[in-house]
Amino acid sequence: MKFTAIVADDHPIFRKGLVEILSEMKDLEILAEVSNGIDAYQSIIAKRPDVAILDIEMPGLSGLDVCNKVLSEKSETKFIVLTMHRDKNFFNDAMKIGVLGYILKDNAITDMLLCVESVLKGNKYVTPEIEEFLTLTEKENDFPQLEKLTATEKIILKLIAESKTSPEIAALLFVSPNTIDNHRSNIVKKLGLEGKNSLLKFAITSKGLF
Amino acid sequence: MKFTAIVADDHPIFRKGLVEILSEMKDLEILAEVSNGIDAYQSIIAKRPDVAILDIEMPGLSGLDVCNKVLSEKSETKFIVLTMHRDKNFFNDAMKIGVLGYILKDNAITDMLLCVESVLKGNKYVTPEIEEFLTLTEKENDFPQLEKLTATEKIILKLIAESKTSPEIAALLFVSPNTIDNHRSNIVKKLGLEGKNSLLKFAITSKGLF
DNA sequence: GTCCTAATAGTGGTTAACCACTATTGTGTA
DNA sequence: TACACAATAGTGGTTAACCACTATTAGGAC
Numbered sequence: 001m002k003f004t005a006i007v008a009d010d011h012p013i014f015r016k017g018l019v020e021i022l023s024e025m026k027d028l029e030i031l032a033e034v035s036n037g038i039d040a041y042q043s044i045i046a047k048r049p050d051v052a053i054l055d056i057e058m059p060g061l062s063g064l065d066v067c068n069k070v071l072s073e074k075s076e077t078k079f080i081v082l083t084m085h086r087d088k089n090f091f092n093d094a095m096k097i098g099v100l101g102y103i104l105k106d107n108a109i110t111d112m113l114l115c116v117e118s119v120l121k122g123n124k125y126v127t128p129e130i131e132e133f134l135t136l137t138e139k140e141n142d143f144p145q146l147e148k149l150t151a152t153e154k155i156i157l158k159l160i161a162e163s164k165t166s167p168e169i170a171a172l173l174f175v176s177p178n179t180i181d182n183h184r185s186n187i188v189k190k191l192g193l194e195g196k197n198s199l200l201k202f203a204i205t206s207k208g209l210f
Numbered sequence: 211m212k213f214t215a216i217v218a219d220d221h222p223i224f225r226k227g228l229v230e231i232l233s234e235m236k237d238l239e240i241l242a243e244v245s246n247g248i249d250a251y252q253s254i255i256a257k258r259p260d261v262a263i264l265d266i267e268m269p270g271l272s273g274l275d276v277c278n279k280v281l282s283e284k285s286e287t288k289f290i291v292l293t294m295h296r297d298k299n300f301f302n303d304a305m306k307i308g309v310l311g312y313i314l315k316d317n318a319i320t321d322m323l324l325c326v327e328s329v330l331k332g333n334k335y336v337t338p339e340i341e342e343f344l345t346l347t348e349k350e351n352d353f354p355q356l357e358k359l360t361a362t363e364k365i366i367l368k369l370i371a372e373s374k375t376s377p378e379i380a381a382l383l384f385v386s387p388n389t390i391d392n393h394r395s396n397i398v399k400k401l402g403l404e405g406k407n408s409l410l411k412f413a414i415t416s417k418g419l420f
Numbered sequence: 421g422t423c424c425t426a427a428t429a430g431t432g433g434t435t436a437a438c439c440a441c442t443a444t445t446g447t448g449t450a
Numbered sequence: 451t452a453c454a455c456a457a458t459a460g461t462g463g464t465t466a467a468c469c470a471c472t473a474t475t476a477g478g479a480c
């Protein structure tokens with residue numbers, strides 16, 4: 001029986017390379033290739049692949065956001081994330097969320113193949129360069145309240161920081177604007193914010209912390 | 211007769227995608243694929259391809275270094291450079307050196323193909339997003355529009371950046387809220403801003419510049 | 421089964437931001 | 451003097467953010 005995969009990356013040429021490499025694995029079938037987080041999420045929910053290979057840095061929902069959202073919904077799909085940057089926070093977040101594969105975009109093709117094989121068996125595989133960048137200084141978290149936010153709330157906070165309005169976010173996530181309004185209220189309450197546009201201000205000024 | 215090319219990029223997966231795309235061009239033969247600037251230079255000197263497709267950001271010699279070196283030695287090889295970053299300086303350097311093709315790594319595959327076709331004919335081809343990032347880097351470096359603001363407008367902009375609302379600013383300056391509303395409109399117009407809360411976003415993110 | 425939480429969606433209301441106008445006053449300057 | 455511009459203030463309208471509720475559904479925990 002063939003394993004199934006979906007691939008998400010917003011760089012068409014890189015994605016082409018990725019799909020080409022994965023196509024060379026005989027026991028793997030690529031169900032879909034998409035270019036953003038929202039499409040990735042929808043594809044995973046619709047097709048339930050054995051493994052999802054996601055770029056972290058994508059417009060809208062990041063690869064980690066997608067993992068977080070899917071994994072919080074009891075899914076069998078295993079996750080491999082890719083990133084350009086040797087960022088300790090990305091790595092820690094990925095491990096916390098339950099990502100099995102962690103690969104740098106400049107890793108060798110063989111690393112990618114080993115990673116997919118390993119993850120399909122349910123094992124972890126992280127980039128060989130991992131020790132090198134784990135020694136980088138960790139950004140300290142000044143906002144412990146952020147931990148109290150749910151996965152959905154964090155995603156919405158991120159989209160607010162990207163200057164998206166509530167109606168825009170609602171359209172992106174395919175829910176009612178009222179729901180976003182509701183989430184906003186809850187976020188404001190959890191973070192203890194006050195005043196007009198306080199959430200937007202918070203989101204913009206603390207961008208990078210979440 | 212087939213045209214010939216060499217490809218240089220230090221990211222194996224991206225390079226794979228690139229080679230795969232170029233292989234689909236029937237009249238193009240890839241003579242070599244390399245992963246750094248030195249190898250790129252030696253390959254070009256040895257094989258004299260019609261076109262060299264080079265990543266700018268490579269270890270050792272950058273793609274632009276390679277172009278510069280080869281072009282100063284009277285070569286017939288045409289150059290296409292690739293970069294991740296929307297950097298005005300890279301672009302200016304490339305044009306100065308005599309690079310014909312300039313493509314962003316997140317451009318579409320069709321852009322890449324059009325670029326190669328164009329460059330092989332001796333014509334220039336630059337990324338479609340070029341105007342966007344040429345104005346973007348300019349905006350990031352300085353805000354010439356800020357000079358057009360009057361003294362009162364600058365004061366109001368500063369107070370907005372301090373998270374004051376229009377009624378608060380009106381109270382502070384002992385004028386009507388309508389007047390502040392009016393100034394806001396004028397500032398928004400002068401700065402060419404658009405969208406909800408765009409002025410607040412601008413004020414916060416460019417705080418320190420005024 | 422009960423309790424709690426998250427996510428969803430709705431009603432109804434207030435305020436602020438923004439947009440497009442008009443209009444008056446004062447201050448320069450060609 | 452006439453023109454341009456800045457600052458002031460107003461009318462009237464739309465949209466978004468926020469606030470306070472209620473309510474349903476689905477999972478987990480006890």
